[in-house]
Each structure stands twice: as C-alpha cells, then as structure tokens.
Amino acid sequence: MFKVIKPAAMMLVMLTLLTGVIYPALVTGLAQVLFPGQANGSIIRNSQGKASGSALIGQPFNNSKYFWSRPSTTAPYPYNAGASSGSNLGPTNPALAEAVKARIEAFQAADPDNKSPIPIDLITASGSGLDPHISPAAAEYQVNRIAKARHIDPDKLREMVRSHTEGRQWGFLGERRVNVLALNLALDTIR
Structure with missing residues (x-):
C-alpha cells in the first residue's frame, strides 16, 4: 500500500507546486511586465496622482457640473462592482417603463432648455450594470447643461x-465611446 501512496503524494506535491505556485507566479510576473496597467486594475488617476477609479467600472455622477454615466441596476448602491448584473426586466415590464420614465424626467429637469431626444444609453442600464462608457451622442447631449453650470464655452x-x-476596439469591434470618469477628471482640470 505504501508503494501506491508515496507516488500519489509526490504527484500531489509536484502538481500543487506547478499549478498552484509556479504557473500563477509566471502568469502574474508576465502580466506585470507586459501589461502593468491592466494587471493592476486599469486605474485612472486624477491630476494629483491619486487613484480615482478604474477605467473598467462605472461611477455615479449626479452633479450638474459633470457628465452623467449610464444608469446602473446594481444594488443596493449604484455601481456596486460586487453586485454586477442587469435588471432582467423585459420590454413589457411596467417597472422598466417607469424607471426609464423617471430617468427621462431627471434629464429634462436638469436641463429644461434641451429639447433634443435623449440618447438611449443615458436612460437604459447596460447588461452588467457597471458600464463606464457613454456614447459620444450621450456626452454631446449633456454639453449645454455642463457649460451653464461651469460657465464654460460649450x-x-x-x-x-x-x-x-475612444475608437472601436481594434478598429472594427463595438462602437465609439467616451469614458465618463476620465472625461470628468479632465473637466476638473479646467480653470
């Protein structure tokens, strides 16, 4: 019986070292050398060098001096990365219609002079509920409100x-997009 246990124990130790120590250390080391920004969470820093968030996780903005992000359905707080999910509300669900109506009313109240149609990504949540980007049209829709609030030329x-x-990924995947956190941090540098 010892003849069977000894090789099995040796194999367990070798595979544990190989797959539990050596391989993860190698992959982590390569990631740190080849892709340090991505390996460390794609952190966006403000003008003082302080970490302000990740380029991959949205943040809520509701001050009229900032560009507003896409709505989040994560609970209990907006943009809770630990609760990534969509709302799972279908197009015929009255709760979805009411949520969209409330978002439309919030945009209209924030900028009553703007009669343009509100871009869809400002009133509907993404599948993950954590989208850090909005479309260029959604950013353009908010320009006049922010210009008035900050007294800046539109x-x-x-x-x-x-x-x-940002352009399409690799030139052909997805749509053009604007990272809201990066844009709002740039806004804060304007005097």
Whole structure:
C-alpha cells in the first residue's frame, strides 16, 4: 500500500507546486511586465496622482457640473462592482417603463432648455450594470447643461468630448465611446 501512496503524494506535491505556485507566479510576473496597467486594475488617476477609479467600472455622477454615466441596476448602491448584473426586466415590464420614465424626467429637469431626444444609453442600464462608457451622442447631449453650470464655452466642452472619444476596439469591434470618469477628471482640470 505504501508503494501506491508515496507516488500519489509526490504527484500531489509536484502538481500543487506547478499549478498552484509556479504557473500563477509566471502568469502574474508576465502580466506585470507586459501589461502593468491592466494587471493592476486599469486605474485612472486624477491630476494629483491619486487613484480615482478604474477605467473598467462605472461611477455615479449626479452633479450638474459633470457628465452623467449610464444608469446602473446594481444594488443596493449604484455601481456596486460586487453586485454586477442587469435588471432582467423585459420590454413589457411596467417597472422598466417607469424607471426609464423617471430617468427621462431627471434629464429634462436638469436641463429644461434641451429639447433634443435623449440618447438611449443615458436612460437604459447596460447588461452588467457597471458600464463606464457613454456614447459620444450621450456626452454631446449633456454639453449645454455642463457649460451653464461651469460657465464654460460649450465648444470647449465639445472639443474635450472629441479628445476623450475612444475608437472601436481594434478598429472594427463595438462602437465609439467616451469614458465618463476620465472625461470628468479632465473637466476638473479646467480653470
């Protein structure tokens, strides 16, 4: 019996070292060398160098001086990364219609002069509930409200939106998008 246990124990120790220590250490080391930003959470820093958040996780903004993010359905708090999920409300569910109506009313109350149609990504949540991006159209929709609140030329804000608009991934996947946190941090640097 000892002849069977000894090789099995040796195999357990070898595989534990290989798959539990050596392989993870190798992958972690390579990630730190080749992709340090992504390996450490894609952290976005403010102008003082302080970590403000991740480029991959949305944050709530509700002050009229900032661009507002896409709505989140994570609970109990907005943009709770530990509760990533969609609402699972179907298009015929009255709760979804009421939530969208409330979001529309909030945008109309924040900028009553804006009669443009509200872009869909500002009133509907993403599948994960944590989307850090909005469309360039959603950013453009908010320019006049922010310009009034900050007393900034709207054309300057439009230029900021253009400079923070990311292209399609690898040139053909997805849509053009704007990272709301990065854009709002850039807004804070304007005097």
